[in-house]
Amino acid sequence: MGLLLAAPYAIFVAAVFVYPLGLGVWMSFHDFYFTAPGVDVAKPFVGLDNYATVLSDPDVRASFVHVAEFLVINVPLTVILSLLLATALNSAIHWRGFLRVSYYVPYIAASVAMVTVWMFMFNSGGIVNQILGPLAPDPAWLVNKAWAMPSIALYVTWKQLGFFILLFLAALQNVPKELNEAASMDGATRWQSFRAVTIPAVRPATTLVVLLAIITGANLFTEPYLLTGGGGPNGASTTPVFLLYQQGIQQGNPDIASAIGVLLVVGVLLVTYVSRKITERD
Amino acid sequence: MTTTQKQSPAILKNDAGSTSGKRRSRTRQLLPMALLLVGAVGFLFPFYYMIVGALQEKRDPTLAGALPWPSNMTLSNFTDINESIDLGRSLLNSGIFTGAVVLCTLFFGVLAGYALATLSFRGRGLLFAVVLLLQAVPFQLLMVPLYVLLVRGFGLGDSYLGMILPFAINSVAVLIFRQFFLQVPREMFDAARIDGAGEFRILRSIAVPLVKPAILTAALVTFIGPWNEFLWPFLITKEQSLQPLAVAVANFTQTGAAFHDNPFGAILAGSTVLAVPAVVLFIVFQRHFTATDASTGVKG
Incomplete structure (x- = not known):
């Protein structure tokens, strides 16, 4: 009976999740072409050829470097800011509702919409450069080779932060108030009790936030596509998923694209494994 | 809201101390509040700026342009983008x-x-x-x-x-x-x-x-x-x-906007309709x- 009720869901999972996943891995080991529906052509097994093509492509290697650059900026910034803001929000007495809503607004609003405002704010004559005056980078942020990826990292941090603040907030509400009270009785400063009580108490949430931030970051597409006009300037902000789209769908090489995808998953698994070792240490 | 109530005894305890203790607990509250408010402005500003930009007749990227001046307000950006998408x-x-x-x-x-x-x-x-x-x-x-x-x-x-x-x-x-x-x-x-x-x-x-x-x-x-x-x-x-x-707004951003009088206004108008x-x-x-x-x- 239970099986019957769960069956529609299970069938769907198999059709739009398990099967495509398997097909993706299969394609990465074969020579695969797009064909019209129903036409059957040979798709010979080519072993690791697709992987060799991908790994020897300097564009692909550059895109992985860009994502690493993104993660180095985005993940620490996300963890620190969301934990600080969640702690402050947890102890705030006034305007909690208003504050919670304002932090969540960027997360709710469509990325497509928010990207356009950022372009408006960060282009050469935009309000950010007007404020910075002579300190503004030239060329402007999103068309500057050195600043394109950091700008994207900053944008994504801002966009996602509300969600991560909520995760920390939920974790903080399970921290016994007595712990902080005891620390404050013993004369601990706010900073000391934050380090000795809050950080250890929310460690599981920190692990989760790091994990989710890495997964989101590794799958950047909309931002390099729209914010920097297709991985620009001069390919300085391409990402693996952007190349996956270019190769797989624009240029009709789904086998190459699948190999990039598999490499990306393996990379993400490795990075999350290492990050778990770090966040769960001591 | 229940957490707020749970918290108040701790604050009362602090307040009951000496005047210096009172001052310390005051700053203990003020510092995070200041942080939170600065943060909130940073989080809301782009959303607000999107709406202002969508209503501007002429693009005004200056600091003063962040305020909605009635003389520079129009709904024409919305009709403008509506012609393209x-x-x-x-x-x-x-x-x-x-x-x-x-x-x-x-x-x-x-x-x-x-x-x-x-x-x-x-x-x-x-x-x-x-x-x-x-x-x-x-x-x-x-x-x-x-x-x-x-x-x-x-x-x-x-x-x-x-x-x-x-x-x-x-x-x-x-x-x-x-x-x-x-x-x-x-x-x-x-x-x-x-x-x-x-x-x-x-x-x-x-x-x-x-x-x-x-x-x-x-x-x-x-x-x-x-x-x-x-x-x-x-x-x-x-x-x-x-x-x-x-998708329509994104495609308009990439290709369609260049031919408009106020391209950014039209793009931001589309974004507003999408996000609001x-x-x-x-x-x-x-x-x-x-x-x-x-x-x-x-x-x-």
Whole structure:
């Protein structure tokens, strides 16, 4: 009976999740072409050829470097800011509702919409450069080779932060108030009790936030596509998923694209494994 | 709000101390508040700036331009973008896409959540593991195989069905329903079973009415996904008349805007039409959104 009720869901999972996943891995080991529906052509097994093509492509290697650059900026910034803001929000007495809503607004609003405002704010004559005056980078942020990826990292941090603040907030509400009270009785400063009580108490949430931030970051597409006009300037902000789209769908090489995808998953698994070792240490 | 009340004894204790203690507790409150308010401005400003920019007749990127000057206000940006992309049609497409995804998610979610929470059957553990695993695997990885299958295999390019199918299941919704059904006392279902009701009858007359709040939460949490989704509908819709608003605005940003008098105004007008409905819905139903969304995330 239970099986019957769960069956529609299970069938769907198999059709739009398990099967495509398997097909993706299969394609990465074969020579695969797009064909019209129903036409059957040979798709010979080519072993690791697709992987060799991908790994020897300097564009692909550059895109992985860009994502690493993104993660180095985005993940620490996300963890620190969301934990600080969640702690402050947890102890705030006034305007909690208003504050919670304002932090969540960027997360709710469509990325497509928010990207356009950022372009408006960060282009050469935009309000950010007007404020910075002579300190503004030239060329402007999103068309500057050195600043394109950091700008994207900053944008994504801002966009996602509300969600991560909520995760920390939920974790903080399970921290016994007595712990902080005891620390404050013993004369601990706010900073000391934050380090000795809050950080250890929310460690599981920190692990989760790091994990989710890495997964989101590794799958950047909309931002390099729209914010920097297709991985620009001069390919300085391409990402693996952007190349996956270019190769797989624009240029009709789904086998190459699948190999990039598999490499990306393996990379993400490795990075999350290492990050778990770090966040769960001591 | 309950946490605020719980907190007050601690603050009273601090206040009851010497005057220096009082001053310290005052700064203990002020510093985080200042941080929070500065943060809130930073978070809200781009959203506000989008609306101001959408209403500006002439683009004004200066600092003063961040204020809505009545002399520079117009609605013409909205009519302007409406000439390039049919806003009504795009909104309708977004509505169909989002509505169908939410309905499918609720239907599959209630069934699977009920089965996982109250019935024991073979493969239950496996199914629950798959639900959790689904959350961890990002959609982008499935993008090319799904494209091969749906567009090349079944010819579902430029169709609502092709847009909807990959989003029709959502593990967050299953987890929300499972959590709610677990909280319903088992005896209620057992009593109905003893009275001879079948599982479908129990589901319809007992379970679903009991989890109405969960249905609202799941609908709201699911809503923002397809409404804001760009990548998948962008891949499979080449025909403009089928594109959801997010795709239409993005394409307009990339190519169409250059020919307009105030391109940024028109782009921001499109962005406003896209972003404001989701934000308004969120503010109205704020309470339902936050609590459950976050706790499902943490407790898995």
